[in-house]
Amino acid sequence: MVLYSFLLLLGVSLAGGMESGIIGGKEAKRHSRPYMASIQTDKSHTCGGMLIREDYVLTAAHCLNNNVYSDQNLIEVVLGAHNINKMENNQQRIPVMKYIKHPKSERNNKKDYSFDIMLLKLKDKAKLNKFVNVMRLPKKIKKTRPNVKCSIAGWGSKSPKGVQASDVLQEVKLKLQENSKCKEMWQQYFNSETMICSVSDGKHAFCKGDSGSPLICNTIPQGIASYTFDGNCTNTKYPQVYVKISYFLPWIKKTIG
Template sequence: MILYAFLLLIGISLAGGMESGIIGGKEAIPHSRPYMASIQIKNKHHICGGMLIRKDYVLTAAHCFNRSDYSGQDHLEVVLGAHNVKKDEKSQQRIPVIKYIPHSKFERKNESNNDYSYDIMLLKLKNNAKLNTFVKVMPLPKKNGKTPANVKCYIAGWGLINPKAVVGSNVLREVALKLQENSECERMWQHYFNSERMLCGVSDGKHAFCQGDSGSPLICNSKPQGIVSYTYDGNCANIEYPQAYVNISYFLPWIKKKIG
């Protein structure tokens, strides 16, 4: 699990650990979310989720890539068109990552100073994805708009079905979640939460993302609104502390600038 010292002090756990998790969800209909990407180390181990936003770019969380953990620029691969990540399905496309573009305000030499309201990253693929029934691009929001509280949203990922599990699910799972006013996250997370650049989830103790789901998109009203970022350390279904997402619409100008 990827943890940094300053986050441990207040009990934050980044969701991009070496296992993944959807708490309180169900198995997704195979290939019903063709925009989903499994970000893997070359030993085919899933570490993060992501979303195909162009044939050659995947959007994910910046903390999924820590340069100090790896050598070279070709250690990560993106798997598209997957339902069972432990099988070599005919629908799958495995494409190496050739360029990592984390937001410059997140990428710093001293990781304890990272601003997690900038926890966003683009992955440039070595080859264009072949779009078909199993692999499709998810269009981004057209403008920076506010996502209302209490709207029903969805996230999907590969992994744990409860916080105490040690083996993740092989198949893609999904869960319905709700958002709440950002003021609640500001109250609980204080200066670690930025209401302009982040979205605040509802903590009901039954439905949540968990370690390994970082980078997965939060889909509200059929549109991607957030990126899974962080949760409470040691208990993904913590009732007291809301889960946090990066607000995609805020970063639209940055995304467009980077991918041209």
């Protein structure tokens, strides 16, 4: 089955593909998204994330592959950045003390992207200011509506092989897709209860390195970038998929206390 073969590749190259991380977007206004986090291993950007408390960052579970990043002391979060390849005065680089994947993100040694969500406990609290600030989560579980305009930002890769991250934060506007359309295309790999997806117009998309970044709709974070069609982020047939943040509110609140 063609779809199944593509899903097998997701674990290797999630959100992988085209010439830049954010497709069809533009450079974000400097520090207009003070909640954005660059998750780095050995000083290299791997995923996006969102500061939800002074000591916690929310991201995607697949961003931490235990087979590759077994030493969590190598994992750091960079806050307050615009250009992640410059030593900007407002940047805060904080080591990750503990990573907490959703308990259902892996079952029987297999990833379940229906629960592709993770919390990173920071070693030190972030110092909040105009460059670094927390993003408020949705207050309750709410059904998302199709065609709502949203946006996502990230430092995703600039090369087809995903070797180099974008220097500066990029952003793009996207529209939510009907869950029924997502389910129709992704079949059993899309869980309508825990996931949402965006319209695949072939021009606007997130790509490799943008996984874990928040999808913002009407100033509220609704999703976390999870996966897209492997090898072609702007594929017009398969919608891009996010885990639905509001569904995981009870788990998040219980975990961070």
